[in-house]
Amino acid sequence: MLRSLLPALSLALVLIAIAWLNPRAISYFGFSLMLNLAIPIALATIAQMFVIAGNELDLSIGTFVGFVGCVTATWLKDAPLLGVVILLGSIGVYALLGALIHLRNLPSIVVTLGMSFVWQGMAILILPKPGGKAPDWLLALMAFKPPFIPFPIIAALLIAAVVHFGLMRTSYGVILRGSGGNSAALKRAGWSLLRTKIALFALTGLFGVLSGMALIGITTSADANIGNGYTLLSIAGVILGGGEFVGGRVSPIGAVIGALTLALAASPLLTFMHIPPDWQVAANGAILIIVLAARVLISRRER
Amino acid sequence: MRKIFVLGALAAMLAAGTALADTSGKKIAFSNNYAGNSWRQAMLDSYAIVTKKAVADKVVGAADVFTTADKEVPTQAAQVQNLILQGYDAIVINAASPDALNGAIKQACDAGIVVVSFDGIVTEPCAYRVVVDFKDMGKQEVEQMAKFQPKGGNLLEIRGLAGTSIDDAIHAGILEGVAAHPEFKIVGSVTGDWDQTTAQKAVATILPSLPDVVGVVDQGGDGYGAAQAFAAAGKPRPTIIMGNRQDELQWWKEQKEKDGYKTWSASIAPGVSTLAFWVAQQVLDGRTDVPHDLLVPYLAFTQDDFEAALPKIPKGGVASHEYTQEDAVAAIKANIK
Numbered sequence: 106m107l108r109s110l111l112p113a114l115s116l117a118l119v120l121i122a123i124a125w126l127n128p129r130a131i132s133y134f135g136f137s138l139m140l141n142l143a144i145p146i147a148l149a150t151i152a153q154m155f156v157i158a159g160n161e162l163d164l165s166i167g168t169f170v171g172f173v174g175c176v177t178a179t180w181l182k183d184a185p186l187l188g189v190v191i192l193l194g195s196i197g198v199y200a201l202l203g204a205l206i207h208l209r210n211l212p213s214i215v216v217t218l219g220m221s222f223v224w225q226g227m228a229i230l231i232l233p234k235p236g237g238k239a240p241d242w243l244l245a246l247m248a249f250k251p252p253f254i255p256f257p258i259i260a261a262l263l264i265a266a267v268v269h270f271g272l273m274r275t276s277y278g279v280i281l282r283g284s285g286g287n288s289a290a291l292k293r294a295g296w297s298l299l300r301t302k303i304a305l306f307a308l309t310g311l312f313g314v315l316s317g318m319a320l321i322g323i324t325t326s327a328d329a330n331i332g333n334g335y336t337l338l339s340i341a342g343v344i345l346g347g348g349e350f351v352g353g354r355v356s357p358i359g360a361v362i363g364a365l366t367l368a369l370a371a372s373p374l375l376t377f378m379h380i381p382p383d384w385q386v387a388a389n390g391a392i393l394i395i396v397l398a399a400r401v402l403i404s405r406r407e408r
Numbered sequence: 409m410r411k412i413f414v415l416g417a418l419a420a421m422l423a424a425g426t427a428l429a430d431t432s433g434k435k436i437a438f439s440n441n442y443a444g445n446s447w448r449q450a451m452l453d454s455y456a457i458v459t460k461k462a463v464a465d466k467v468v469g470a471a472d473v474f475t476t477a478d479k480e481v482p483t484q485a486a487q488v489q490n491l492i493l494q495g496y497d498a499i500v501i502n503a504a505s506p507d508a509l510n511g512a513i514k515q516a517c518d519a520g521i522v523v524v525s526f527d528g529i530v531t532e533p534c535a536y537r538v539v540v541d542f543k544d545m546g547k548q549e550v551e552q553m554a555k556f557q558p559k560g561g562n563l564l565e566i567r568g569l570a571g572t573s574i575d576d577a578i579h580a581g582i583l584e585g586v587a588a589h590p591e592f593k594i595v596g597s598v599t600g601d602w603d604q605t606t607a608q609k610a611v612a613t614i615l616p617s618l619p620d621v622v623g624v625v626d627q628g629g630d631g632y633g634a635a636q637a638f639a640a641a642g643k644p645r646p647t648i649i650m651g652n653r654q655d656e657l658q659w660w661k662e663q664k665e666k667d668g669y670k671t672w673s674a675s676i677a678p679g680v681s682t683l684a685f686w687v688a689q690q691v692l693d694g695r696t697d698v699p700h701d702l703l704v705p706y707l708a709f710t711q712d713d714f715e716a717a718l719p720k721i722p723k724g725g726v727a728s729h730e731y732t733q734e735d736a737v738a739a740i741k742a743n744i745k
Contacts, residue, residue: 130493138489138515142482196738234576324485325514326507326531329571334480357434372483378488382452382473386443389477 111403112346112362116395119369126377133255140257141247143368145170145320147261149335150342150364151268151357152312157343158355159274160285161206161213165221166313166339170332171197172224173317178237178327179398185240196310203306207299209370221336228329235328239321247322260319261361268357281305285353341393342367345400370396413451431692435470436685437496441484441504441528443475445603446653448630450728451502451527451678458730460619467733468689481508487511493520498522498688500681503530506573520690527643527676528574536691538684538702538739540676542574544583545706548647550589556647560591561622566600566607566634566648568627573713578627585625595619600630604655608633612695617639624648625644631656651675652707652727657718664711674708677729678724686736699743 123139124131125381130139149166173192181188202220206213249256272278283291284301316335321327325356344362348355370392380388415613430463438455452473459471464601474491481504489512491499499516503509503525510532517534526538553563557576565582568575586592600607609629615637626635628651635648645663650656650673663669683704691698707729709717721727731739 127493128493135493138493139486142486142489145482160634230569232447234571234572234573235507237507260452299665309495323511324481324508326505328481328505328508330479331481331505334478334483368486371492372486373493376474376487376494379472382440382443382475386477 108391109319109347109356111400112356112359114367115345115399116366116369119366119374119396123369123373123377126374128307130373131379133253136258137250137255139373140255140261140365140370141323141364142256142320142372143153144247144260144264145316145323146335146338146342146360146368147264147364148312148316148319149332149339150346150360151264152316152372153313153339154268154343154346154348154355154357154360155281155305155308155312156213157340157348157350158282160288160351160353161302161305162340162350163217163309164214164336165217165224166309166316167332167334167336168221168224168228169199169310169313170320170335170376171316171329172228172231172329173314174321174324174331175228175231175237175329177243177318177321179231181243182238182240196307196314198290199310199313200303203302203304204299206306207302217349218249225329225333232327232329233327235326237327239325239327245321246323247319261365265361267359268361272355272357277304283294284352285351285355287353301314311372322388338367339362341397345397347400347404366396367393424584424663426549431468432466433469433658434470434497434689434692435472435495435693436498436500436688437491437494438471438473438681438685439487439491439499439503440475440499441502442479446724447675447678447726448604450722450726451681454679454730455685455726456680458679459685459731462685462689465597465621468692471685476504483504483700485509485512487520488516492516492519496521497525497553498692500684500688501525501528501530501535502681503528506531513614516544522688524684524688524691526639526680528572528685531638533700534702536678536687536698536702538687538704540680540706541703542571542583542706543584545674545676546578546583546625547588548581548674548708549586549672550582550585550592552624553592553623553647553649554589555743556670556672557592557622557659559622560589562595562619563592564611564618564634565594565597566611566626566630567597568600568602568630569646570599571689575627582625592602592623594625595621600626600633602627602629604630604653605634606630607632608637611637612640615643620644621646627651629653631673634660650672650709652709652721652724654679654718654721654723654727657709657714657721657727661718662716664715666707669676670711672708674706675726678706678726679730680704683731683736683739687740689733690736690740695740697744698740702721702739702743705740706713 343362346359513532523535529537598610631650632655652675
């Protein structure tokens with residue numbers, strides 16, 4: 106019980122701290138500003154969550170998001186059809202990676218670490234120097250201002266709800282999680298582990314694409330290095346959100362909350378605390394360690 | 409009656425000239441995306457020296473520094489958005505990307521915040537840019553090289569951090585210089601990331617495959633590493649362009665004392681952060697004639713004057729220059745066409 110509440114609790118704590126430090130931030134305008142960059146992080150975290158559900162790790166999601174960003178800011182605007190084909194193709198590459206990892210029994214860490222350099226290299230090839238521009242429809246979407254509730258909050262709720270339904274409430278979602286929980290049993294029951302692995306990796310690719318597009322919709326322009334930090338953020342988000350590295354134990358709602366917490370703790374909280382510049386980088390790390398350590402302590406007590 | 413009074417006051421203010429508004433209550437934030445090398449440390453030091461005095465003298469109300477934990481664009485975009493929420497009047501920024509922060513910069517401008525970028529500039533038109541002519545610096549490297557190596561020959565190029573605008577501009581300048589001096593030919597190119605260790609490794613790796621090299625054109629922070637790599641490989645010492653780092657100038661001095669070694673050194677002065685600060689202050693002061701693009705010179709040292717500068721540079725540091733309010737006024741004036 107405490108375990109499933111923990112992600113929400115840490116988010117509330119961070120929000121209270123922010124409200125105390127800077128009351129101005131708790132407003133429609135404030136939430137729009139503070140949370141809009143959390144949306145791509147939430148999407149990347151969901152992407153990471155799918156591979157973690159299958160007991161794998163994706164170390165390439167950050168550079169993949171950067172690659173998608175570069176495609177979005179160039180081809181998707183100038184030649185939409187080609188752009189869509191490339192993005193779909195990259196999801197296909199992810200699916201193939203899943204197949205490769207399963208068939209050759211390779212450690213996903215090694216494969217995806219290698220792929221991270223491939224994505225980075227391709228991103229630099231597409232955009233040797235920062236630039237490009239997001240398609241207008243994407244800019245309009247990410248700048249959307251609905252009445253009363255800021256767009257990032259609606260987007261976060263939507264992402265959490267859709268993925269929660271798909272992974273936790275459908276029968277194939279159970280199979281997908283089962284491939285991480287007890288693959289031997291699943292195999293004996295006649296399910297193809299190859300197919301589940303491909304599905305999980307393809308879903309990772311899909312959400313990686315969404316993350317990259319959302320990011321470019323906010324920043325308006327791309328940079329080959331834009332997503333590099335997302336790899337570790339996404340892993341931390343999944344764990345903070347109540348997921349486990351093994352056993353297929355993941356929580357989409359937790360992952361989204363975890364991503365929001367990380368985004369808020371790392372940047373607004375830190376900025377509002379007025380820490381001397383020499384200590385800011387260390388303080389950022391300290392906040393992350395405290396938040397993650399609290400989660401580990403509580404989940405350990407439960408066992 | 410009242411209207412006339414207001415108009416009269418307005419006219420008096422306009423007549424009074426430059427200092428229209430009082431900036432003593434204004435808060436200026438510095439958004440910095442990276443602090444992990446000697447250049448950035450010198451940049452922060454210079455900034456601290458100048459802004460502390462400005463706050464003490466009540467020129468501005470506050471000048472806080474914010475450094476992001478990683479070099480990432482989204483982190484800095486989030487930071488800029490938080491500074492908007494904090495209610496700063498101006499943001500001085502060394503940006504992680506010239507384009508990808510434009511969304512956040514536009515939001516800041518829309519909130520009435522003055523944004524002044526330098527070094528890593530932003531292209532959003534509403535922001536101000538304090539630009540060092542990196543392209544000219546790259547070109548000048550080849551020009552200087554032509555003086556030291558009049559016969560020409562093979563050059564090795566050391567690039568900076570891939571995908572950045574600074575690397576791109578210096579590289580373009582070097583290519584332009586080589587086009588103007590056909591006696592030179594770039595036979596190899598490595599990535600040094602403006603870092604001595606990285607440069608040394610990269611140069612050491614490519615050296616065995618290169619023909620004889622007469623000169624190294626680079627981007628600063630990589631010259632000493634290149635020199636070490638050449639020495640370790642037992643290759644003849646080429647003319648290596650330096651980048652104002654203490655270790656580079658120290659090595660140059662040693663070589664000069666040994667056999668009169670000649671070269672040239674140039675880099676952007678880290679203290680340009682203070683120039684950006686003063687430009688922000690001038691805009692907050694109500695000046696409306698400040699051009700959005702301000703071109704400022706890079707800091708160069710020649711055979712004659714580098715030894716005088718060397719003792720002033722901290723060990724492991726880089727040559728800097730702290731700008732004053734007058735410097736900023738002069739720079740603005742020089743850029744008004």
